[in-house]
Amino acid sequence: MSDSLQRTPLYDLHLSLGGRMVPFAGYEMPVQYRAGVMAEHQHTRNAAGLFDVSHMGQAHLRARSGRVEDAALALERLVPADILSLKTGRQRYTQLTDGKGGILDDLMVSRLGDTLILVVNAACKDADLAHIAAALGEDCIVEPLPDRALIAVQGPQAGAVLARLAPASADMRFMDVAEFEVAGVPCVASRSGYTGEDGFELGMAADGAVRVAEALLAEPEVAPAGLGARDSLRLEAGLCLYGSDIDRETTPIEGALEWSIQKSRRTGGARAGGFPGADIILGQIEGGVSRRRVGIAVEGRAPVRGGARLFADDAGTKQVGHVTSGAFGPTFGGPVAMGYVETAFAATGTPLFAELRGRYLPATVAALPFVAPGFKR
């Protein structure tokens, strides 16, 4: 494996757990452990999975004025979400957009006291933080946190597990953010994740990461889960993978992410627009789009992967879209996929045909998520 790949603070723990390490976004990460992708997926849906997501980018954003409202208003110049109304102890999903309305990255924004905490994708983190610093540097300080780890514990038993180790976590609801110690290590916890299950993401100093991970793994409900399970879990949950399902060539509206643009930022809202590509994105909310991201359920058992073409007919003459990610969904019990189709073919239940090895498999536009979420609302 290349010397240039980075390792997270949990690297040695992954090896001791039988992790099969693969290069991912510049890191050596476990794609699976001894149990295997299917078992890790099912264990996360049935009990609790522990994921190392320390490769993701974490940063603090603070206003030079010291007022968190100024940091929120500044960040709203780069993202379409309402950040000003985000209360302390709450988290929100949004996107960094460009002037064409494309998505530079998607990210989670939390407010805790006078600080906004950003979590961005591993592959994008350097570009994101440079972009934010360049755009907001006059008003804000962007502090990258390369020495912080991030551990996700996800699944229906995650709440019970963390309540045992950190009783304060029991009061949190979906998308809440709080600080407490786990195994004596100060953590910033959000009750959120990337699996469609209840659960937490715990940020901590790198030197405390092994202690937290080992404390969680010592609980009987918790088993380690790798990138393979993370991908099938997020796909069943209908959650986008940046670089596959959304990118610079797709807008948040084409990506069916308009739920993440609050009324205050839309046309007629108190702080309408003001982010890159706002004219295009807000125009699309009013006027519609020519293609939309949808879920796709394919008949049979053969998984249809990213790149597969989607047709209106079983002879493959009229292409109406393509798959952006697809896999076998262990909980769904069949192949699951997402992709973009022309708007006329985007309604749930629309029949389609997915190209696979020269054949055209019957498929249907499916409501997302494929598996009902388990969030603690």
Add this chain to the structure above:
Amino acid sequence: MTVYYTKEHEWLRVEGDVAVVGITAHAAEELGELVFVEAKDEGTEVAQGDSAAVVESVKAASDIYAPVSGTVVGFNAALSDDPSLVNRDPEAEGWILKLRIADVGQLAALLDADAYAALIA
């Protein structure tokens, strides 16, 4: 009964003029759990090295190449309902397809068990 192996981590067991083809335990371990297996239709002629079947793990699809030229004459139907049989018993119950061998001369260039064991050592 003679078993041969290939550098592509397949095995074939020669039974008369038919080769029963599967993937090795090493390949099954590397691929992880299979979620789908399919072979070319019976009657399809394949040349040595052509894709004769596809196995799909949770993450990716992989071709199974014809280890010798021949005609597809069978598929392990048990894999349609239970593809993970390949993971549990790759070199016996988890066989994938049967080929009627076109040129027995191609067998001589394949690996024997010792040579394959050395390859993956």
